[in-house]
Amino acid sequence: MLPDAERKLHRILLNYPSHKQGQMPVFRLLEAKTGRSKKDILLSLQYLEDHGYIQWPDKTTTTGIIVLKDDNEPPPAKKARSTFDYWTY
Known part of the structure; x- marks a missing residue:
C-alpha cells in the first residue's frame, strides 16, 4: 500500500486522460492537482519508481513517465466451501 501523497500522485498519473498516448501532465499541472x-x-x-509503480527515464520532465502497475491489490480470495461442508455443519 502506498503512502497517501504517493497514492494520490499515482492515481493522477494513471487516470490522466492522455497517458495512453504517452503524454503526462506537466509539473505545473501536478502542483495544482496535488x-x-x-x-x-x-x-x-x-x-x-523505486517501488516499481512507474518508469521514469528522464528525471527533468514528466513526458516519459510510464505507469507500470495499478496500486490496487486484488482482495484475497475467499476459501470456497464444498457442498460436503454444508451437510457436516
Whole structure:
C-alpha cells in the first residue's frame, strides 16, 4: 500500500486522460492537482519508481513517465466451501 501523497500522485498519473498516448501532465499541472511543491512531487515520483509503480527515464520532465502497475491489490480470495461442508455443519 502506498503512502497517501504517493497514492494520490499515482492515481493522477494513471487516470490522466492522455497517458495512453504517452503524454503526462506537466509539473505545473501536478502542483495544482496535488497542492504540493515541485520538490515534493519529484520525491514522490522517485518513490514510485523505486517501488516499481512507474518508469521514469528522464528525471527533468514528466513526458516519459510510464505507469507500470495499478496500486490496487486484488482482495484475497475467499476459501470456497464444498457442498460436503454444508451437510457436516
